[in-house]
Amino acid sequence: MTRLVVGLAAAMATVCAMAGPARVAQAGEIHALVNDPANHPVEDAVVVAVPEGQTAAAPVRAGREAVDQVDKEFVPYVKPIVVGSQVNFPNKDNIRHHVYSFSPAKTFELPLYAGTPATPVVFDRKGVVTIGCNIHDWMIAHIYVTETPYFGKTGTDGKVRLENLPPGRYVVRVWHPRLQGTEESTSRTITVERSGAVDATWQLALKQELRPRRSPVPGQRGYR
Amino acid sequence: MKILVTLVVAACLVGRADVAGAFWILDADANAIWEDNVGLGKFKRDINSDSALSTSLSAGPAFQLDTSTVFSLTGDVSGKLYERYTRLDNVALGLTATLRRKFGLGAEAPWARAWGSIARQQYDSDLRDSWIYRLGVGAGKRFGERWDFSADYIYDRRLADHDFPVAPGIPGDVFDLSGHTLALRGNFLFNERISFLGGYSLRIGEVASTTQQNLPIFLASTAVSADPAFGKGFFAYRIDAFVHTLTVGLSVAIGEHSSANVEYSHVIGDARGDITYHDNIIRVGFLYRY
Numbered sequence: 001m002t003r004l005v006v007g008l009a010a011a012m013a014t015v016c017a018m019a020g021p022a023r024v025a026q027a028g029e030i031h032a033l034v035n036d037p038a039n040h041p042v043e044d045a046v047v048v049a050v051p052e053g054q055t056a057a058a059p060v061r062a063g064r065e066a067v068d069q070v071d072k073e074f075v076p077y078v079k080p081i082v083v084g085s086q087v088n089f090p091n092k093d094n095i096r097h098h099v100y101s102f103s104p105a106k107t108f109e110l111p112l113y114a115g116t117p118a119t120p121v122v123f124d125r126k127g128v129v130t131i132g133c134n135i136h137d138w139m140i141a142h143i144y145v146t147e148t149p150y151f152g153k154t155g156t157d158g159k160v161r162l163e164n165l166p167p168g169r170y171v172v173r174v175w176h177p178r179l180q181g182t183e184e185s186t187s188r189t190i191t192v193e194r195s196g197a198v199d200a201t202w203q204l205a206l207k208q209e210l211r212p213r214r215s216p217v218p219g220q221r222g223y224r
Numbered sequence: 225m226k227i228l229v230t231l232v233v234a235a236c237l238v239g240r241a242d243v244a245g246a247f248w249i250l251d252a253d254a255n256a257i258w259e260d261n262v263g264l265g266k267f268k269r270d271i272n273s274d275s276a277l278s279t280s281l282s283a284g285p286a287f288q289l290d291t292s293t294v295f296s297l298t299g300d301v302s303g304k305l306y307e308r309y310t311r312l313d314n315v316a317l318g319l320t321a322t323l324r325r326k327f328g329l330g331a332e333a334p335w336a337r338a339w340g341s342i343a344r345q346q347y348d349s350d351l352r353d354s355w356i357y358r359l360g361v362g363a364g365k366r367f368g369e370r371w372d373f374s375a376d377y378i379y380d381r382r383l384a385d386h387d388f389p390v391a392p393g394i395p396g397d398v399f400d401l402s403g404h405t406l407a408l409r410g411n412f413l414f415n416e417r418i419s420f421l422g423g424y425s426l427r428i429g430e431v432a433s434t435t436q437q438n439l440p441i442f443l444a445s446t447a448v449s450a451d452p453a454f455g456k457g458f459f460a461y462r463i464d465a466f467v468h469t470l471t472v473g474l475s476v477a478i479g480e481h482s483s484a485n486v487e488y489s490h491v492i493g494d495a496r497g498d499i500t501y502h503d504n505i506i507r508v509g510f511l512y513r514y
Contacts, residue, residue: 095247096288100329109329112245112291135288137331137366208415210369212331215477216251216513217419218485219409220374221322221337 028192030162033201034154034174041158042176042204044078049150049162049170052189064120066090067131067141069097072214074131074141078177080151081143086120089131098134105129105145128175138214142177165192172200180205245288248514249296254279255509262309263434263454264493266501270435272454274312278304278509282320292326300343311349311453318343318356334365349453351460352399354384362407370413378405380429388449390459395447398460403429403467417477421487427467431493433501434460444497465495475511482512 034045062084068075069091081087091097091114099110105127110117112135123129123145133139144151150170152160162172174186190198260273284298303315322339343356357380364374382401389396407425414420434451435441436458442448444463451460473487491503 096245098291102330112288114245132331134291134326134329134333135294210413210416212366212372213413213416213419213477214480215417215483216481216511217411217421217475217483218253218473218487218509218511219421219423220372220411221251221324 026194027164029197045154045176046080046144049172050148052169088120090116103129137212178206250283250514252512261503274308276306313348316345336363357381372411376407396449398447398449398462401430419475421473423471425469431465463495468492
């Protein structure tokens with residue numbers, strides 16, 4: 001009987017650990033809003049909160065994630081994940097894709113394939129990993145690999161909520177694929193109380209997006 | 225018949241699409257064109273401007289042969305309708321086979337292609353009816369986020385159906401033409417939607433121009449024929465020439481699959497016998513690619 005109770009307790013502890021950032025009894029939130037200089041909401045901005053003083057990656061259970069390929073585009077365009085996560089790249093088109101990245105945080109190549117590759121790619125270093133398709137040059141997406149479990153991505157309204165943050169001080173920063181300047185320049189320290197939410201707003205200056213154009217240009221035959 | 229057979233073969237290949245990694249490609253365009261020297265005349269009296277509507281459609285299977293190589297085979301149909309010189313109205317039906325290879329990984333990896341095409345072009349005026357064969361090789365590369373360049377060499381051969389000589393000893397097969405073209409092209413991505421494009425081509429070979437009766441021109445020509453497309457008293461002549469074409473343009477993306485485009489071309493034909501002509505062409509159109 002004792003062994004059964006201990007076993008159940010161990011199993012519950014494992015499930016809780018796998019659920020990502022620990023849900024703490026007293027936890028605060030950061031409600032982030034990201035706008036551009038004209039006060040239009042910025043979608044796909046990644047907001048991360050790193051506990052002040054944290055120098056190494058937090059012991060967070062990494063997850064299994066996916067970046068799909070749909071209608072010759074990566075979906076989603078921006079994918080924040082925690083260090084150590086495994087990412088699969090299911091090809092949902094009826095043609096083959098050839099996924100690659102040159103980014104220092106993760107260099108890899110999934111040569112021409114259909115369906116879902118058998119082995120996911122493990123992202124074991126923090127940083128931004130830009131991925132592309134070698135057949136369709138316009139296909140680009142960004143995987144933001146972070147060292148903290150407290151992160152999120154803004155929706156079309158430019159808003160994201162970071163929840164279940166233990167009380168304390170956090171260095172919060174914002175990244176976007178078109179961010180002008182450095183991610184560090186967006187850093188600010190925010191104190192999270194035992195309950196309630198802290199509102200924080202960023203105004204990001206964005207560059208133009210200059211990926212290869214998908215729409216046709218006279219005289220060019222694209223990838224054909 | 226040859227075209228039909230090839231189309232049937234292509235259809236069979238598409239039937240094996242799942243095995244061969246095939247996919248369909250489709251390009252279509254529609255343009256309004258204004259041209260100030262349709263007949264490529266030298267003298268003012270020979271220069272005729274006109275506007276036209278053109279459209280083309282290319283569709284067919286493409287096969288991803290390996291990680292870097294695509295082979296495509298398209299059926300091509302096109303047509304052009306002139307406002308004034310309606311005897312220049314024409315339709316064309318053809319086939320194009322293209323092999324393209326990319327050397328390396330990434331959007332900036334260089335590529336090369338080789339292609340060949342055959343087309344049957346039928347005019348309202350019989351004189352110009354012909355088969356057109358083209359062979360080309362080319363290469364290209366993107367530089368950074370904004371620049372994209374390509375260079376092509378093209379050999380073209382046009383075999384006209386008819387030979388209507390106007391004088392004994394002077395051939396009348398004006399539209400039997402061949403030439404070698406070197407074409408350079410560049411695109412500059414200004415922002416997410418707008419691209420500027422520019423190009424230069426040099427074609428060395430035979431051209432067909434139109435003139436009213438003119439002995440020096442006839443003496444410099446290799447073929448002469450009456451050209452009813454431009455009216456009574458006009459003659460088409462074939463002559464060796466260097467043809468320089470400079471093109472600039474603007475392309476605005478409309479969604480993911482289409483674009484609106486404006487192009488301006490200035491053509492300078494420098495022909496044997498000190499015969500020079502100029503042609504300005506403005507093309508406004510819509511391009512769709514799937």
